[in-house]
Structures are given as structure tokens and as C-alpha cells.
Amino acid sequence: MATVDLKGLGKTYQGGVRAVEGVDLTIADGEFIVLVGPSGCGKSTILRMIAGLEAVSEGEVRIGGTAVNRLEPGERDIAMVFQNYALYPHMSVRANMSYGLKNQKTPKDEIARRIAEAARILQLGDYLDRKPRQLSGGQRQRVAMGRAIVRDPKAFLFDEPLSNLDAKLRAELRAEIKALHRRLRSTFIYVTHDQVEAMSLADRIVLMNRGRIEQIGTPMELYDRPASRFVAEFIGTPPMNLLPAESPAARALAQGARLPQGAAWLGVRPEALTLARAGLRGQVGLIEALGADMLVHLVAEGHDAPLILRLHGTARLAEGQEITVAPEEGTLRAFDGAGQALHPTAEPVAAGG
Amino acid sequence: MVENRPVSTFLTHAVLIAGVVFLCFPVWMALVASTHGPEALSKAPIPLWFGDQGFQNYRDLLTGGLPEAGGVPVGLMMLNSLIMALGITIGKIAISLIAAYAIVYFRFPFRMGFFWMIFITLMLPVEVRILPTFDVITRLDMLNSYHGLIVPLIASATATFLFRQFFLTIPDELVEAARIDGAGPMKFFRDILLPLSRTNIAALFIILFIYGWNQYLWPLIVTTEERLYTVVMGIQRMANSGEQLPVWHYIMGTAILALIPPVLVVLAMQKLFVKGLVESEK
Ligand SMILES: Nc1ncnc2c1ncn2[C@@H]1O[C@H](COP(=O)(O)OP(=O)(O)OP(=O)(O)O)[C@@H](O)[C@H]1O
Numbered sequence: 001m002a003t004v005d006l007k008g009l010g011k012t013y014q015g016g017v018r019a020v021e022g023v024d025l026t027i028a029d030g031e032f033i034v035l036v037g038p039s040g041c042g043k044s045t046i047l048r049m050i051a052g053l054e055a056v057s058e059g060e061v062r063i064g065g066t067a068v069n070r071l072e073p074g075e076r077d078i079a080m081v082f083q084n085y086a087l088y089p090h091m092s093v094r095a096n097m098s099y100g101l102k103n104q105k106t107p108k109d110e111i112a113r114r115i116a117e118a119a120r121i122l123q124l125g126d127y128l129d130r131k132p133r134q135l136s137g138g139q140r141q142r143v144a145m146g147r148a149i150v151r152d153p154k155a156f157l158f159d160e161p162l163s164n165l166d167a168k169l170r171a172e173l174r175a176e177i178k179a180l181h182r183r184l185r186s187t188f189i190y191v192t193h194d195q196v197e198a199m200s201l202a203d204r205i206v207l208m209n210r211g212r213i214e215q216i217g218t219p220m221e222l223y224d225r226p227a228s229r230f231v232a233e234f235i236g237t238p239p240m241n242l243l244p245a246e247s248p249a250a251r252a253l254a255q256g257a258r259l260p261q262g263a264a265w266l267g268v269r270p271e272a273l274t275l276a277r278a279g280l281r282g283q284v285g286l287i288e289a290l291g292a293d294m295l296v297h298l299v300a301e302g303h304d305a306p307l308i309l310r311l312h313g314t315a316r317l318a319e320g321q322e323i324t325v326a327p328e329e330g331t332l333r334a335f336d337g338a339g340q341a342l343h344p345t346a347e348p349v350a351a352g353g
Numbered sequence: 354m355v356e357n358r359p360v361s362t363f364l365t366h367a368v369l370i371a372g373v374v375f376l377c378f379p380v381w382m383a384l385v386a387s388t389h390g391p392e393a394l395s396k397a398p399i400p401l402w403f404g405d406q407g408f409q410n411y412r413d414l415l416t417g418g419l420p421e422a423g424g425v426p427v428g429l430m431m432l433n434s435l436i437m438a439l440g441i442t443i444g445k446i447a448i449s450l451i452a453a454y455a456i457v458y459f460r461f462p463f464r465m466g467f468f469w470m471i472f473i474t475l476m477l478p479v480e481v482r483i484l485p486t487f488d489v490i491t492r493l494d495m496l497n498s499y500h501g502l503i504v505p506l507i508a509s510a511t512a513t514f515l516f517r518q519f520f521l522t523i524p525d526e527l528v529e530a531a532r533i534d535g536a537g538p539m540k541f542f543r544d545i546l547l548p549l550s551r552t553n554i555a556a557l558f559i560i561l562f563i564y565g566w567n568q569y570l571w572p573l574i575v576t577t578e579e580r581l582y583t584v585v586m587g588i589q590r591m592a593n594s595g596e597q598l599p600v601w602h603y604i605m606g607t608a609i610l611a612l613i614p615p616v617l618v619v620l621a622m623q624k625l626f627v628k629g630l631v632e633s634e635k
């Protein structure tokens with residue numbers, strides 16, 4: 001258990017690829033941080049620099065207050081879980097878990113005690129003498145987590161640990177990882193490109209874009225007050241509806257409210273739009289019924305791409321029907337021409353009035 | 354096989370049996386010949402079934418010094434061959450493992466240069482470089498010794514290349530997991546790379562042992578003392594023993610004896626080999 005601090009962290013790969021630039025991040029002791037972003041944005045690179053698998057080009061990595069830039073991965077007292085499990089194929093589950101401890105010269109009975117404990121937490125008791133190839137993908141990833149737990153490290157690093165599993169197992173293990181964090185109260189740093197994982201696991205999300213941090217915040221902060229168009233479009237499925245601020249459709253949505261100076265884009269979440277008397281008129285296009293709710297594509301005048309609404313599953317709508325929608329109070333967001341939110345932290349744009 | 358009709362089954366078996374007979378007949382002949390006296394083999398028809406001299410022939414071979422073979426018992430020759438073949442095999446495997454490890458896992462100047470240097474020595478087998486090698490061995494005073502027999506044959510580009518290719522298939526994540534587990538270079542080599550290479554080592558052991566066992570030209574050149582003769586040289590000497598008639602019963606007996614160690618090695622390694630294949634991932 002320890003804090004992890006990244007100060008002005010940067011990475012230039014051989015051949016001049018700038019993978020990470022100027023990353024400042026302070027991770028509290030026991031915090032669950034999720035690094036998320038599109039493919040190639042440098043998430044893995046940051047994690048690997050924390051682990052010591054990749055040399056740091058600029059800046060500093062501190063674990064528990066001490067700079068570790070020059071330490072070997074084995075000396076940093078961290079544990080890592082990889083996407084492809086990376087279990088030693090010729091060793092039994094037990095040997096896989098004890099290998100790191102043996103290298104640290106941990107006494108035998110202590111190793112046995114910790115393995116028993118980890119096996120109990122992860123329900124691996126029946127598999128301890130099997131080889132990795134005799135296990136399913138989910139079990140293998142549990143073993144990899146067990147290998148991390150027994151080390152009792154200062155921080156746990158995960159690099160897309162669930163990406164190779166099917167949807168059901170992914171949801172199951174996601175809950176298990178969350179429970180594990182509750183139990184261990186250790187620092188977790190978790191990389192994924194799946195925003196559902198990010199939203200459900202994180203204490204704080206770090207959203208990356210092209211090697212830079214786009215926004216840091218709790219899942220709800222990112223969802224509710226995206227600092228930029230990029231965040232607004234990345235978080236949430238379906239993503240936030242965005243309209244040019246000057247379009248008639250945007251004016252109809254704002255219903256005469258003054259948009260902030262320099263607003264170029266207006267954004268509204270699909271579930272923030274409701275049927276109303278006054279507002280934006282449009283025609284119902286495609287309807288995707290999802291059970292609990294439905295996604296309605298609304299073709300509005302003066303806006304080419306359909307707006308997406310998330311309505312309650314019981315709403316009675318037919319394709320081709322004319323409806324009028326309006327945003328709920330305080331749900332409109334505005335972004336300037338460069339994509340920056342105009343009120344990143346302060347009051348959202350007032351609607352109505 | 355998808356096809357399973359009686360006719361095709363019969364045909365495949367017929368072909369296979371013919372092949373087996375064809376391959377085994379010479380061995381059978383050698384085995385039979387080694388149990389007869391010298392006269393039985395020099396006149397027609399050649400016997401096709403065992404004679405009664407087998408026990409005595411083999412005793413003569415293993416213990417008595419045959420004048421036709423330079424007066425050394427075949428037992429000693431086999432021991433020499435064994436030492437040479439094992440020396441070459443183990444040496445080649447050890448050196449090529451270490452060389453491949455260095456080339457794949459360490460960054461050092463001219464790494465690829467070294468790799469290509471090793472690679473082009475593939476084109477230089479002993480037969481091609483025999484004069485310079487002989488010169489080196491003479492200057493190092495290694496004529497007529499076991500290390501003179503072994504050392505010049507010990508470097509192996511083929512095995513290095515093979516291990517390199519194998520190491521390249523080991524996922525980076527495995528290496529990284531080991532680094533995080535605090536395994537330094539030596540530990541990684543011993544605890545992870547070596548066990549994973551077991552199947553490859555077993556396969557190479559078979560090939561290299563037979564290569565070493567069958568060496569003829571090099572031992573002929575570096576040894577002049579009878580006590581260092583290898584069994585392949587012994588057979589050759591007996592077959593070309595000047596004016597006298599070749600002693601076919603002894604020659605065949607020696608050939609049969611010379612077959613035994615490679616067969617044993619194949620059997621022993623095959624177990625490991627098959628086990629490794631079954632155990633390896635995917
Ligand atoms: N060893 C390397 N050499 C050169 N460039 C690299 C290397 N590893 C990664 N990169 C580059 O650095 C950038 C960031 O890579 P990184 O692996 O951190 O992305 P990521 O966010 O983890 O993506 P993904 O979600 O696909 O795993 C990419 O543009 C990638 O091409």
C-alpha cells in the first residue's frame with residue numbers, strides 16, 4: 001500500500017514516437033485509478049513505466065514517496081496482471097504464485113500461508129496443482145491475480161486484464177476485482193479501453209488522449225461535466241449528442257437561453273432529452289428497444305445526423321411520428337471551437353428561463 | 354485417415370511392411386552374419402539364419418584386441434565414441450543455448466553482427482575448414498586427446514539458430530512477468546527458459562548425438578594412437594585390412610554394437626520429447 005506520483009512523465013520511443021507527454025498524476029494510498037482512452041493513447045506505456053518495464057524518458061515516478069526511476073521492476077514492490085495472463089506454462093498454479101516470493105527469499109511456511117489465503121479469496125483451492133494449460137481463461141486470469149496478491153505489493157497494476165474473456169466472464173471478474181480492492185484496500189492502477197469497466201471500477205478515471213491527460217475525475221464528474229468534446233464523446237454509450245451551436249436545432253433546444261461566449265457546440269446526453277410541449281421538433285426514425293429503456297433516433301429539422309434519445313421502455317412511439325423534445329433543467333453543455341468545455345467545473349449552462 | 358475401406362487399409366499396410374522389410378533387411382543380415390564363423394560368410398549361399406558362433410564373436414570383440422582393428426577391443430572404441438559423442442552433444446547444446454540467450458535477450462553493440470557471423474558459419478562444416486582447424490589443434494597441442502576430438506566440433510550455428518527462433522516465440526509478457534517477480538538474468542534462464550526449451554533440447558540431443566557418434570574424418574585426422582580410436586574408425590579399419598580377407602563376422606558384430614547407443618539415446622529422448630510435446634502450451 002502506497003501512494004504513486006507521476007511528475008511530468010514523458011516517453012519517447014526509439015524512432016521518435018512521442019507516446020506520453022507531461023503526465024502529472026497523484027494517486028492516493030488505496031485508490032482505484034483507471035486509465036482509459038482510445039487505442040494507442042499511451043495507457044500501457046504509463047503503466048509499464050510505473051512497473052519499470054519501460055525506461056522513463058522524462059519526469060519521475062514515485063512509489064510511496066521514493067523515486068523509483070532507476071529501480072528494476074523486481075525492486076519496486078509492485079505486481080502486474082497482464083492481458084494474456086503471462087503465467088509460467090511449465091509451473092503448477094502453486095509454483096506460479098510462489099515464484100516471486102521465492103525470489104524474495106520469503107520463508108516456506110509464510111509462502112504456504114499466503115498461497116492458501118489467496119487461493120481462498122479467489123477460489124483457486126482445487127486448481128493449485130494444475131498447470132496453466134489445464135485451466136480456462138477466467139481461471140488463468142484468477143491465478144495471475146493470485147500471483148499478484150501473494151506478493152502483498154505496494155501497488156497492483158492491471159493492463160486490460162479482462163480483454164481476452166467473454167462478456168459474461170468479464171462482468172463476473174470485474175465484480176471480483178472490485179471486491180478484491182475493497183478487501184485489500186491497496187492502490188490499484190488499471191488500464192482499459194472499455195469505458196464500462198472504467199466507470200464501474202474507478203474511484204477516479206484518468207482519460208487519456210494522444211499521450212496527454214484529457215481529464216481526471218470521478219466517473220460521475222467525467223460523465224456529467226466533461227472537460228472537452230473528446231471526453232463527452234468517449235464516455236457514455238450512446239455518446240453525448242453534439243450540435244453546432246448556431247444551428248436552428250441547437251437554438252430550439254436551448255429555447256432562448258443565452259449560450260456562453262464563444263460556444264461552438266452544444267451537447268446533451270441521450271437520457272437528458274424528454275418529450276415536452278415546446279422545444280425541438282423532429283420525426284422518430286429508428287427505435288432500438290433495449291428492454292428497460294429504448295434508444296430513439298430523432299431526425300430533427302436543420303440537423304443532419306439523428307439525435308439519440310434514451311426513453312423509458314414503456315414509451316409509446318412509432319416510427320415516423322412527430323415529437324417535440326427538450327433537455328431537462330441544467331443538462332446542456334457547451335464547448336468552444338477547440339473542443340474545450342466552456343464551464344469545465346462551474347455551473348452548467350442554464351436551460352430554459 | 355478419412356478413408357477406411359479394407360482395400361486401402363490392405364494397400365497401405367502392404368506398402369508400409371515392404372518399407373520396413375527393405376530397411377531392416379541389412380540390419381538383419383548384419384545380425385545374422387555376426388553369429389557365424391569366418392568361413393560361412395565367404396562362400397555362397399550366405400546364411401539367412403543365426404549361426405552358433407555369436408556368443409564367442411561378441412566376447413572376442415568386446416574384450417580381445419583384434420589385430421585387424423589395431424589391437425584395441427571394441428569395448429574401448431565404443432567408450433571413446435561415447436565420450437566424443439556426448440562431449441559434442443552436450444557442448445553444442447550448452448554453447449548454443451547460451452549464445453541464443455545472449456542474442457535474443459541482451460542489447461549489446463553489434464548484436465546482429467554477431468548473429469550473422471554465427472549464421473554464416475553454417476556454411477563452414479568441419480570438412481571445409483579441416484586444414485586450418487587441424488593447424489590450430491596442433492599448435493594448441495591437442496592432438497591425440499579427447500578434447501582434441503571434441504572441441505573443434507562443439508560450436509553449432511544450427512542449434513544456436515534453432516534456439517534463437519524458439520526464444521523469439523516466447524511472449525514478451527512472460528519475460529516481463531518474470532522481471533516483476535524479481536528474476537534476474539540467471540534465474541530467468543534457469544527457471545524459465547531452460548524448462549521451456551526441454552522439448553527442443555531433447556530433439557537436438559538425438560540429432561547431435563548421432564552426428565557426433567558418426568564422426569569419421571575428424572577423429573581419423575587428430576588421433577594416431579590406437580587407444581583413442583572410435584568405433585566408426587574401427588569398422589573402417591577392419592574392412593580395409595590390407596591383403597587379408599575382411600573378417601566379416603567381426604565387422605558385422607561391430608556394426609551391430611555401434612548401433613546400440615544411438616538407439617538407446619533415441620528411445621530415452623523420445624519419452625522426454627513426446628512428453629514435452631504433449632505438455633507444451635496450446
Ligand atoms: N516499443 C515501442 N516502440 C515504438 N513505439 C511504441 C512502442 N510501444 C508502443 N509504441 C507506440 O506508443 C503509443 C502508445 O502505445 P501504448 O501501447 O501505450 O497504447 P495503449 O494506450 O496501451 O493502446 P491499446 O489500448 O491499444 O493497448 C502508440 O502509438 C504505439 O504505437
Ligand SMILES: [Mg+2]
Pocket residue numbers: 043044045
Ligand atoms: Mg495497451
